[in-house]
Amino acid sequence: MTRIFLDPGHGGSDPGAVGNGLQEKNLTLSIATRVRDILLNEYQGVEVRMSRTTDVFIGLDQRTQQANAWNANYFMSIHINAGGGTGFESFVHTNASAESVRLQGIIHPAIIQQMNVTNRGLKRANFAVLRTSNMPAILTENLFIDRAADADLLRSPAYLDRIARGHANGLAQAFNLQRRGGGGGTIYRVQAGAFSVRANADQQQARLRGDGYESIIVQSGSLFLVQVGAFSIRANAEALASELRGRGYDVAVVSG
Numbered sequence: 001m002t003r004i005f006l007d008p009g010h011g012g013s014d015p016g017a018v019g020n021g022l023q024e025k026n027l028t029l030s031i032a033t034r035v036r037d038i039l040l041n042e043y044q045g046v047e048v049r050m051s052r053t054t055d056v057f058i059g060l061d062q063r064t065q066q067a068n069a070w071n072a073n074y075f076m077s078i079h080i081n082a083g084g085g086t087g088f089e090s091f092v093h094t095n096a097s098a099e100s101v102r103l104q105g106i107i108h109p110a111i112i113q114q115m116n117v118t119n120r121g122l123k124r125a126n127f128a129v130l131r132t133s134n135m136p137a138i139l140t141e142n143l144f145i146d147r148a149a150d151a152d153l154l155r156s157p158a159y160l161d162r163i164a165r166g167h168a169n170g171l172a173q174a175f176n177l178q179r180r181g182g183g184g185g186t187i188y189r190v191q192a193g194a195f196s197v198r199a200n201a202d203q204q205q206a207r208l209r210g211d212g213y214e215s216i217i218v219q220s221g222s223l224f225l226v227q228v229g230a231f232s233i234r235a236n237a238e239a240l241a242s243e244l245r246g247r248g249y250d251v252a253v254v255s256g
Helices: 024-042 060-070 099-116 128-132 148-154 157-174 198-210 234-246
Strands: 001-007 046-048 074-081 088-093 119-125 137-144 186-194 217-221 225-229 252-255
Touching: 001 024, 001 060, 024 046, 024 074, 024 157, 024 225, 046 060, 060 099, 060 128, 074 128, 074 157, 088 099, 088 186, 099 119, 099 137, 099 148, 099 157, 128 137, 137 148, 148 157, 186 234, 198 217, 198 225, 225 234, 234 252
Parallel strands: 001 046, 001 074, 074 137, 088 119
Antiparallel strands: 088 137, 186 225, 186 252, 217 225
């Protein structure tokens, strides 16, 4: 079983980089959640944990402590850049192991292929999360939040899907993850409400987004259903449902 630890940068009282009406902490959580869902839905033999799944502050040392305690096989920290420029770059530690460098060489181009932006290169830096993680690690910087054209891309859910897909593709290639067999099987979603008034569904969706969860609204007859996630394994949907209940949501797992 391959254990992937995803670290959405910043959170809570630390917004990270800000610009053009966006905050890094929200974007990194949205991307990491998408990466997690792709890996769990589409691949077998992989476990995923995240340093945070909501908008909370977590210290840098706590992030790697979680990964180290879990004996993760890989640590991936996801960030958004700022300070002038455009494009994508990735980092391993200044004194990175040969394995970290090898994996960066696989993951970086997979992300670039999906994002189709300027390649700023494979780099090294003495970032804390790279220095204190016991396993091979990478930190990705995805576009520049303070550049209007980049911000327009980051504002698009479809483009965030592309960024996440690149990260997931890279991880799958790096660790030779095997796709789940067949297609057209049962998909399990977590339903967080069924509303007769669309505005109420929109309000619930906004609440979920504020808590760091992406959702969709599906119309079924006269009802508007708010649903989170899409899983091929019911246990993964149940885990998300339990997480949401802990946040005060009245949810149920549905299939279709």
